Amino acid sequence: EVQLVESGGALVQPGGSLRLSCVSSGFSLSTYSMTWVRQAPGKGLEWVSGISESGGRVSYAESVKGRFIISRDMSKNTLYLEMNSLRGEDTAIYYCARNRGGGWNSGFDYWGQGTLVTVSS
Amino acid sequence: QIVLTQPPSVSGAPGQRVTISCSGSSSNIGADYDVHWYQQLPGTAPKLLIYDNDNRPSGVPDRFSGSKSGTVASLAITGLQAEDEADYYCQSYESSLSGYVFGTGTQVTVL
Numbered sequence: 001e002v003q004l005v006e007s008g009g010a011l012v013q014p015g016g017s018l019r020l021s022c023v024s025s026g027f028s029l030s031t032y033s034m035t036w037v038r039q040a041p042g043k044g045l046e047w048v049s050g051i052s053e054s055g056g057r058v059s060y061a062e063s064v065k066g067r068f069i070i071s072r073d074m075s076k077n078t079l080y081l082e083m084n085s086l087r088g089e090d091t092a093i094y095y096c097a098r099n100r101g102g103g104w105n106s107g108f109d110y111w112g113q114g115t116l117v118t119v120s121s
Numbered sequence: 122q123i124v125l126t127q128p129p130s131v132s133g134a135p136g137q138r139v140t141i142s143c144s145g146s147s148s149n150i151g152a153d154y155d156v157h158w159y160q161q162l163p164g165t166a167p168k169l170l171i172y173d174n175d176n177r178p179s180g181v182p183d184r185f186s187g188s189k190s191g192t193v194a195s196l197a198i199t200g201l202q203a204e205d206e207a208d209y210y211c212q213s214y215e216s217s218l219s220g221y222v223f224g225t226g227t228q229v230t231v232l
Contacts, residue, residue: 035221037167045159045167045210046122047221059220063122095166105214105221107157107172114166 002026002110004096009115016086016119022079022096022112029053029072033099034079035108036070038092038117048094049081052104063089086119093117125149125211125224132230133201141227143194143211149222151192154214158187158196161208170209171196203231 008020020036036048049060049070058070069082079096093116097108126144133139143156150156156174159167169178171187174194184205186197194211211224 037223044124044208044226045161045212045223047212047223050220059218061122061220062218097167100169100172105154107155107169107212108159108167109169109172109178111166111168 002098004098004110004112006094006096006112006115009094009117011118011120012086013121014087014119017082017084018086018117020081020083020094020096020115020117022081024077024079024098027098029074029077029079032101033104034070034072035097035099036079036081037095037097037108037111038090039095039114040089040092043092046092050099050104051079057104083117086117088119091117091119123149123215123218123222125213125222127209127211127224127227129225130228130230132232134232135201135203137201138197138199139201139229140198141196141209141211141229143196143224145192145194145213145222147192148217149192149213149215150189150194152216154216156187156189156194157212158185158194159210159212161210163207167210198229201229201231205229206231 035050093114098110100106100109158171
């Protein structure tokens, strides 16, 4: 059974840093592209970052470029999102999701339950 | 921020048909990138409803269908049921960003 479990969300001050983790099971990160999506309170979905199955292609939304870093540890089946220089507008539930496969734009077929990041002084 | 435009809300009586539009541009939907749809029930993670414009994952009722033409994609729900009350989002690829874009979201209400 495919499962994604995020963790690492917390209350952090503006300008601070946080690392989110997403532990996967039931499949290998080496065969699927992965993505981070966030949702601010009461708002819609916003794509944050993605990494290809090979790890050779990464991309970021303009809103986080230069501040966030996506990575993964294959030995731990874990996807990460390192977030730096956090701002109030980064406050959101962060979801990791698996690309369905069959190309970079194939839809996200499995999602984690989300982890809440709150940026506030 | 580049987004796909959806109506904020649609509603219908049980059994009726409703449609949700998703309007993009020549750099996303109009560039022939596939569109995917998600259903988000209150307090839960999104769920893939339609992929590659008009395909349903296993387990999704055939009451849900998708289509795409030009720069606009659509999601139709026929035989509307109370359990369909949720937020719905479209999603595609944006070439200028080398990344993904989501729609603004549509809240479906069953009257």
